Amino acid sequence: MEDRRFKKFDYGPEKNRELYSSDVPPDYDLSKIKTPVAIFVGKQDVFCRPKDAEVLSEMLGNMVYKYVISRDNFGHFDFCMQKTSYLFYIHMY
Numbered sequence: 001m002e003d004r005r006f007k008k009f010d011y012g013p014e015k016n017r018e019l020y021s022s023d024v025p026p027d028y029d030l031s032k033i034k035t036p037v038a039i040f041v042g043k044q045d046v047f048c049r050p051k052d053a054e055v056l057s058e059m060l061g062n063m064v065y066k067y068v069i070s071r072d073n074f075g076h077f078d079f080c081m082q083k084t085s086y087l088f089y090i091h092m093y
Contacts, residue, residue, distance in 0.1 A: 005027050006027060006028050006030060006056070006059065007024075007025045007026060007027045007028065008020065008025040008026055008027075008028065009025060010024070010025045011025075030056075030059040030060050030061060031059065031060070031061040032061055033060055033061045033062055034061060034062055035062060036062050036064040037060050037062055037063055037064060038064055038065040038066070038067075039053050039056065039057055039063070039065070039066045039067070040066075040067050040068075040069065041053040041066075041067075041068050041069070042068075042069045042071075042074035042075045042076060042078055043068060043069055043070060043071065043072060043074055044072065044073060044074060044075040045074075045075050045076040046075060046076060047076045048076065050068050053066065053068070054066075
């Protein structure tokens with residue numbers, strides 16, 4: 001989230017004005033999400049840094065759990081590429 005906004009698609013000023021009545025696309029109102037949401041982030045995640053996950057968690061309407069994987073070398077793709085995912089070892093109650 002380079003500009004710290006979770007927004008609708010940016011078509012450029014002209015098309016944005018046509019679709020959104022604004023030069024820039026509007027933000028999604030994440031506080032309206034009612035589904036329980038859990039966030040897991042790796043310490044070395046280059047696509048969603050722990051700081052970004054923190055910002056997102058503050059915007060969500062029904063944040064139930066947030067966990068930062070403390071291993072120094074755990075990144076974004078480790079969630080799906082490891083033979084035994086680290087998430088199997090996390091117990092949520």
